[in-house]
Amino acid sequence: MISFDHVSKRYGTLNALQDVSFSVPKGQVLGLLGQNGAGKTTAMNILTGCLAPTAGGVSIGGNDVILHPREAKRMIGYLPEVTPVYEEMTVRAYLRFACELKEVERKAIPAHVETVAEKTGLFDVLDRKIGNLSKGYRQRTGVAQALCGTPEVIVLDEPTAGLDPRQNSEMRQLILSLAGEHTILFSSHILSEVQAVCDRVIILHHGKVICDRLLHDLHSTEHRLRVVVDCPEEKLLPALRQLQSARRVEPEKNDDPALTQAVLTVDGSGLAERELFTLLSALQTPLLRLAPVEDSLEDIFLRATMDETA
Amino acid sequence: MLAIYRREIQSYFYTSAAYVFLGVFLTLGSIFFGVSNLAARSGNLLALLSELSYLWMLLSPILTMRLIAGERQRSTDQMLLASPCPLSGIVLGKYLAACTVLVMAVICSGMYACVIAVYGRLYAGEAAVGYLGLVLQGCAFIALDLFVSCFAKSQMTAVVLGIGVNLLVWMADVLASAVTIEWISRALNFVSLYQRFAPFVRGQLSLSNVMYYLFFIAVMMFMSVRALDARRWSEA
Numbered sequence: 158m159i160s161f162d163h164v165s166k167r168y169g170t171l172n173a174l175q176d177v178s179f180s181v182p183k184g185q186v187l188g189l190l191g192q193n194g195a196g197k198t199t200a201m202n203i204l205t206g207c208l209a210p211t212a213g214g215v216s217i218g219g220n221d222v223i224l225h226p227r228e229a230k231r232m233i234g235y236l237p238e239v240t241p242v243y244e245e246m247t248v249r250a251y252l253r254f255a256c257e258l259k260e261v262e263r264k265a266i267p268a269h270v271e272t273v274a275e276k277t278g279l280f281d282v283l284d285r286k287i288g289n290l291s292k293g294y295r296q297r298t299g300v301a302q303a304l305c306g307t308p309e310v311i312v313l314d315e316p317t318a319g320l321d322p323r324q325n326s327e328m329r330q331l332i333l334s335l336a337g338e339h340t341i342l343f344s345s346h347i348l349s350e351v352q353a354v355c356d357r358v359i360i361l362h363h364g365k366v367i368c369d370r371l372l373h374d375l376h377s378t379e380h381r382l383r384v385v386v387d388c389p390e391e392k393l394l395p396a397l398r399q400l401q402s403a404r405r406v407e408p409e410k411n412d413d414p415a416l417t418q419a420v421l422t423v424d425g426s427g428l429a430e431r432e433l434f435t436l437l438s439a440l441q442t443p444l445l446r447l448a449p450v451e452d453s454l455e456d457i458f459l460r461a462t463m464d465e466t467a
Numbered sequence: 468m469l470a471i472y473r474r475e476i477q478s479y480f481y482t483s484a485a486y487v488f489l490g491v492f493l494t495l496g497s498i499f500f501g502v503s504n505l506a507a508r509s510g511n512l513l514a515l516l517s518e519l520s521y522l523w524m525l526l527s528p529i530l531t532m533r534l535i536a537g538e539r540q541r542s543t544d545q546m547l548l549a550s551p552c553p554l555s556g557i558v559l560g561k562y563l564a565a566c567t568v569l570v571m572a573v574i575c576s577g578m579y580a581c582v583i584a585v586y587g588r589l590y591a592g593e594a595a596v597g598y599l600g601l602v603l604q605g606c607a608f609i610a611l612d613l614f615v616s617c618f619a620k621s622q623m624t625a626v627v628l629g630i631g632v633n634l635l636v637w638m639a640d641v642l643a644s645a646v647t648i649e650w651i652s653r654a655l656n657f658v659s660l661y662q663r664f665a666p667f668v669r670g671q672l673s674l675s676n677v678m679y680y681l682f683f684i685a686v687m688m689f690m691s692v693r694a695l696d697a698r699r700w701s702e703a
Contacts (some may be wrong), residue, residue, distance in 0.1 A: 206699075208699050230550060241546035254473075257469070258552055259550060342587070
């Protein structure tokens with residue numbers, strides 16, 4: 158449904174996006190993660206035609222955004238980082254305008270506005286001025302305009318930014334309710350939110366894709382094991398680093414110098430535990446504890462961005 | 468394009484922009500009428516229209532500041548750019564909305580003509596040509612200031628830039644008569660909007676002058692679209 162093909166964007170000497178390629182199948186909810194300045198908003202602006210790429214191309218439903226903008230844009234609903242509302246308008250007039258922009262048939266507009274308002278919880282404030290609404294309702298109004306015209310692709314740039322925890326939860330529910338009907342591209346700084354809402358995550362760092370995984374794969378491709386062994390660090394750590402399945406060995410602080418506590422990052426082949434037991438029996442050191450470490454998306458994000466920086 | 472046009476018209480009247488524009492135009496227009504016509508006991512409508520045309524220089528940026536710079540300031544430009552409406556439709560819709568408010572102001576100024584018609588002698592043909600010139604002059608300034616608005620990030624900058632550029636256009640007229648080098652003087656006369664306006668307030672309808680205004684407006688529209696498009700390719 159969405160395809161980024163070797164997209165780059167330069168702002169003067171700054172590479173905002175560098176050779177970014179990925180595609181999003183129909184119905185998927187994709188989370189774009191990255192630190193400030195990673196290129197998330199640039200990617201979304203290029204996707205929606207607000208910016209043009211320096212190199213590469215983006216297509217939506219097979220329509221190139223630059224070559225066939227009208228066809229491509231008909232398939233998009235976009236909520237930018239700053240909610241694009243006209244404060245002097247009522248919610249109804251604003252949504253009506255959004256429908257006209259999306260070329261909804263004139264006769265169908267009043268009913269469509271009410272359907273969208275119902276879906277986004279704006280029905281009770283339809284005739285109020287947007288300038289008088291709370292931040293949460295304004296954000297909902299922004300989502301509602303993105304839904305006008307029933308686009309197949311919804312692009313939401315940090316839709317929960319600046320909302321209080323309750324509004325945040327409501328917005329998350331709203332996005333979840335859209336997930337079945339639309340392909341959603343969603344960016345956020347709140348990792349738990351991405352974890353709760355998305356099927357897949359792409360981590361951007363300095364304009365490059367450094368991680369592109371389905372969320373359930375994030376936990377299965379790499380395992381982390383916490384081990385506590387009755388053996389001093391100087392003796393055990395070099396041996397642990399020699400393990401074939403160990404990608405990384407990170408010692409952890411512990412009060413007893415006779416013990417070693419460490420986190421092993423191992424591949425998902427299942428060989429790690431076998432290798433570890435063989436090693437420890439060869440060293441004749443007792444294993445006191447072996448437990449898997451559950452990674453949160455935050456850990457993965459931090460590790461991915463740290464690795465890339467290093 | 469019609470959606471943009473309708474929204475802009477509504478927005479002019481939901482906010483104070485149209486009222487400020489109409490209020491200042493009619494207040495200053497009435498002062499000119501009082502001094503030039505009533506106090507001087509003159510029925511010369513064309514002289515009044517000539518004076519009114521100078522108001523466009525100051526008032527046109529009030530109408531245009533919101534059109535592009537205002538959208539950019541509120542970040543609503545992204546909603547428009549992400550819509551299927553082409554850039555030319557966006558620019559044209561906004562331009563026509565501003566012109567509609569300007570035409571409303573000109574229609575309101577018709578009361579001066581009515582007073583002259585009742586208490587003096589009004590030549591309808593001359594008056595019609597004069598009003599046509601006044602509208603074309605105003606529409607040309609709106610097109611110019613809309614283009615200028617494409618380069619401003621805030622409405623205030625758009626107004627200051629707009630008035631500055633309008634004064635330059637007026638200066639071209641003044642310079643044309645001051646410069647002694649003939650080809651420069653001729654070139655300045657050619658680009659001067661006021662030189663093109665002068666025949667209208669003499670009651671002379673010239674097709675070449677009408678075409679000049681239409682061409683000027685079309686060029687400004689085209690350049691506005693290109694300026695917005697260029698921003699998509701380069702904007703930081």
